[in-house]
Amino acid sequence: MMTVGLFIPCYMDQLYPNAAIATLELLEGLSLDVVYPLHQTCCGQPLANSGFSHLTQGCNALFIENFSRFDYVVCPSGSCALHIKEHLSSLNQQEDATALASRVYELVEFLTDVIKIQALDASFPHKVSLHHSCHSLRGLYLAQMSELSSPTFSKPNDLLNMVDGLELVKLERSDECCGFGGTFCVFEEAVSAKMGKDRVDDHVVSGSEYITSSDMSCLMHMEGILKRNHSATKVIHIAEILNSKSAPNIEPKG
Amino acid sequence: MDSKRKILDAIARHKHPPVPLPDLDRLGFISGDQVAAFTATLTAIGGRSFQLGGKMAIAEKVRELWGGRGRVITTLDYLADVGEQVFPGDIIPQRLHDVELAIIEARYAVAENGAVWIPEVLMGHRIVPFICQHLAVVVPIGAILPTMHDAYRLIGSEQYGFACFIAGPSKTADIEQALVLGAHGPRTMTVFILVETT
Amino acid sequence: MDHASLASTFNKDEPRVDWHDESLWWVRQKRDLQARSVADWEVLREVASAIKNNVLANLGTYLQAFESHAIKRGIVVHWAADAGEHNAIIHRILEENRITAMVKSKSMLTEECGLNAYLADRGIHVVDSDLGERILQLADERPSHIVMPAIHKKKEEIGELFHEFLGTPKGESDPQRLTEAARLHLREVFLTRKAALTGVNFAIAETGEFVVCTNEGNADMGAHLSDVHIASMGIEKLIPQREHLGVFLRLLARSGTGQPITTYSSHFSGPRQGQQMHIVIVDNGRSTQLGRADFKASLKCIRCGACMNTCPVYRRSGGYSYRTTVAGPIGSILAPNLDMRDYADLPFASTLCGSCTNVCPVKIDIHEQLYKWRQVLAKEGHVAHSKSLLMKGAAAVLSRPSWYQVSGKLLRWFLRHFPKIASKFTKWSDHRELPEAPKQTFAGWYKQNRVERNG
Structure with missing residues (x-):
């Protein structure tokens, strides 16, 4: 059986366990041998994006120690998955690190590209709008990017379209950044909050009940704005939708 | 050490691996009705065109559009009846400040962007296509090319002191992105697509 | 700030x-509309990028070829190592021709060099002729955008300026009428200036010609009515051959303003009879950037x-x-x-969103x-030292699972019990609520529901 190491980003472990549980259950439902190594922490991206990639050796070593033994590593965050893919390094075992990085997948791409999933037993009778995280989109190419002249496709939409009752609504600006940006969200608070507000407005105006994404960090940022404005629109990680087994009264966190 | 030496030395200090130039042959060569495409693009950028059969028809059209409307100059002998014919060498550029209409010839036109290629030799003087209030350009129908690549293939190593691609009337959008035609150059641009009948 | x-x-x-x-x-x-109208858009970007990479690898050779061809065409070529030298060269040219007033079209390089102020200090009157730049000159401001310099100004503010300086009626803010007023005012300037300065969009090594792109026609009005035409260019403006213009002129305006091409793409290959044409080639730090492997593509x-x-x-x-x-x-x-x-x-x-990289016509990363x-x-x-300390602390915690678990527990406890205080500690909360902290982490849940259950 294919072994899968589950990599849960630090902030999801601490603040959004339900999204992580949904990811685990979703993968377990695919008859995979899924293991969550208990000694994992963080991909190191907050350090590296702040200019301190030289301080990420500890994170890298932990990642390699925790995940080297798996056929695949799956992570329900495009941003963290991209960071590992692009920057996982090791002082004395770079070849192993590079090989491991190539086995790391964000959840959506794992489902569409590796498992090649054709159907889902899920139901989510709501209006949903998709927020593309920039790293999932422009880093991992989960969908066609609005800037490029290339054929249309969308891996997350393909999955969401397999969910019973789910209605995808369209946005004015299909893939503009929400302004989270890691430490950008506090060091550039004014612009970050304004970007978030504009993004959230687009979703709300579209009639969306739930904003979903393959990145919980963008959702955390947008959730903060929605709640401050007492909006009825909620955020939900894509794993929670895909894992919403025909249960009639699912009440996701958010 | 003079600055030229200094700059070139600074550049030479950095060694770069060789990078080959790409092949441009795979670009361009669009098929389809290039005359229609050119007309559509020119219209979209604020210009207009008329397809006319023969030089006399052009003179007729000029009379119809601009008859008696101020100073008209042209480099084209067959339009000597409708405007004042100008010759290179005779022109003092400032004296053209009151030209209402200038009619000159372009060598090529480009369908993808509505531009026409005019080397200095066809301008009379470099200032002519810019200083006039209205510009009209004659292009033989066979000189309408699909893309810029096709244009540069034909321009080749042509010698000129000055040449210009002109696409539509002079324009600006510097005030709140509002498009205004007639910034500093011509307020309108008309292209006469010449279909030789003989 | x-x-x-x-x-x-x-x-x-x-x-x-x-x-x-x-x-x-x-x-x-x-x-986006323009990019999609070109069938081979992505190929075009690829080709443009390759040409520019070739230029960076051969910059010295191309500069020398450009210079020698330009000289043969009667153009005077000057070299300026930095901004000061660039300004001094231009001042000298004007002085030698006893010219005290010049008209200038858009050139970000002269902005970079602070040319206008330098010349003003020496008694030379410069009028910017690009409408956006003229507006800013009247307002005593700098461009806020390289292509649309006055994009930050409202038409009412421009109307005020024009009323004060160009005598338009008070309260007039119609772009058409304001543009017409500027046209009349600048036409007078073009007709009376003996010197014109333009920027350079592309300089061709193979021929020694340079290309200036404008929509307004102001570069041409200035240059062709002047006795002395000066063009300022950075060393990176070179492209190898004339045919490469086909690639760049297809990309430039489509990318920049969403037009299929700028109205004017003027190819200057030598002075008119009786005219002087000068080119000032400027380094001003560019050769240093060329030496930074990670950044030279800029x-x-x-x-x-x-x-x-x-x-x-x-x-x-x-x-x-x-x-x-x-x-x-x-x-x-x-x-x-x-x-x-x-x-x-x-x-x-x-935010490192990457949209810039995707729209860049020459594929700069x-x-x-x-x-x-x-x-x-x-x-x-x-x-900042504080940020550096914060990162060192974070690195220490994230490198040790036990420290991470304890820190996480403390953080969640604090967030759960003192959300109001927590929100005072971070700028996060200026416009956003902090996330609600759950009692249990995913790791805790996993231990309880998978590890312990399975023994």
């Missing part, structure tokens, strides 16, 4: 931020402005928040080259260079 503070000030007027954002987004949309830039139009940060912080001649994403990778200390904040003024500049700046000590 750093980018964050200036951006914060800009955001105090939210309707204006919305207006600024929408003006630029409109241009971005026009760009010199491929053709100054289309597409990265600014698409940048969600630029659109909501305004050009002035960057404090540089070239603002936005490209400016943020160019500026630290000139002064790392002064511009250390700029590579951080980005802009957001990746922003990331790399951050590493350089942190290593060279240009990041």
